[in-house]
Amino acid sequence: MLASGRYVNGPETEAFEREFAAFTGAAHAVAVSNGTDALALLLAAHGVGPGDDVVLPANTFRATAEAVHFVGARPVLCDVNADTLLVDGASVARAATPQMRAVMAVHLFGYLAPVGDIADAAEGAIVLEDAAQAHGALLNGRHAGTLAQGGAFSFFPAKSLGAAGDAGAILFDDELLAAKARSLRNHGRGTHETLGRNARMDEIQAAILRVKLPHLRSWIDRRRAIEKTYRDAFAGREDIRFLPAIAGTTPAPLNTVIRCTDRDAVARTLAENGVETGVHYPVPIHLLEPYRALGYAAGDFPNAEAACREILSLPNHPQMTDEDVDRVIAALS
Ligand SMILES: Cc1ncc(COP(=O)(O)O)c(C=O)c1O
Known part of the structure; x- marks a missing residue:
């Protein structure tokens, strides 16, 4: 080229x-x-x-x-x-x-x-x-x-x-x-x-x-498999929830997003064990500084605000090995 x-x-x-x-x-x-x-x-x-x-x-x-x-x-x-x-x-x-x-x-x-x-x-x-x-x-x-x-x-x-x-x-x-x-x-x-x-x-x-x-199809399949492993491993946990897929849809997860009753504690535990996490996204649009002028206030969109408090992105990448996935699970177990 x-x-x-x-x-x-x-x-x-x-x-x-x-x-x-x-x-x-x-x-x-x-x-x-x-x-x-x-x-x-x-x-x-x-x-x-x-x-x-x-x-x-x-x-x-x-x-x-x-x-x-x-x-x-x-x-x-x-x-x-x-x-x-x-x-x-x-x-x-x-x-x-x-x-x-x-x-x-x-x-x-x-x-x-x-x-x-x-x-x-x-x-x-x-x-x-x-x-x-x-x-x-x-x-x-x-x-x-x-x-x-x-x-x-x-x-x-x-x-x-x-x-x-x-x-x-x-x-x-x-x-x-x-x-x-x-x-x-x-x-x-x-x-x-x-x-x-x-x-x-x-x-x-x-x-x-x-x-x-x-390669995209096989990479997506690998991300799906990693997400399933997380789902199976944490199935019994009341403090960690996974997102539901709408009927008829087949998701193609990027990171694996979980909802936690105490998100910061989960993130901290993972960080202490060398596992990086992210929050996508920590602030809803109406509470971002550039969008204040739209005139919305905290409390206007309670579900979006709850999401921003609870969500955590677990590592999910097609190049992760089974051992990498097990490390994340072990860190949280
Ligand atoms: C939901 C969503 N919309 C739009 C964009 C914008 O894409 P880009 O960063 O390529 O401009 C992104 C990605 O960053 C996104 O995640």
Whole structure:
């Protein structure tokens, strides 16, 4: 790829788009610079902009809300389901506004939000999937990102398909929307000249992703097996709970997220035994400083706030050996 001298808008990007579309079963994949740009271009391709409200869960990574700002629309937050910790139809119905133009179905931790229920509650608004953490997650055999009117993916290195840097992609069923996103990512150039920007994927990232993509299925299977080992090992524990998968879905876990009655004690015990953990995410969107201006207060989204207090991400990576997994379990036993 380096020898070709073709560093952007080249054959690696085109080939990756074809291969990622085939992997997910989408009609069209548009390769972009990162997952945040994928979300913003997905919204922009649908014409979401100033004057529009976009409903999204308070329990998500902040990029979901950033993307709404980037297109000039207003993020409207909703709570999450108390059990799944994901946005659902009831939470969207409670948050709906007259200006609701789109809803972000965010599939956190590789677990799918109920896109059908969300679409029912969306009252005709567009439903878009933030599938940045959901490579390989399935609903009755259909891939995350193909379940609604477009899906955004991140290939940040820590994702289950990670680039050697930043990269992202958008999936579409509709050819015209895909063409619009392709134009928007490349300064609005193309058949319909429009105001765009630079949100292209580098050829080198596309080339790296093409080498990794054929391994993704087996890597996801390994993460599933590791998560099952944790579930089996901690099945009798009242102080540790695992997330439920919605009927018909096959999750593709990233880290293994558990809910703990005393999260800090569990994290401390693991740290003392040399096991690194994370919290994804410690603060809900409405309590993050940049989003204070939205006017929400502590207590507005109790399920999201409880999630932020209780969740802990256990190590889960396809390169972990059985002994690595046993070490985590032993540390907590
Ligand atoms: C749920 C979610 N949405 C959006 C993003 C943004 O992706 P990126 O970091 O590639 O911009 C991420 C990943 O970081 C994410 O986890």
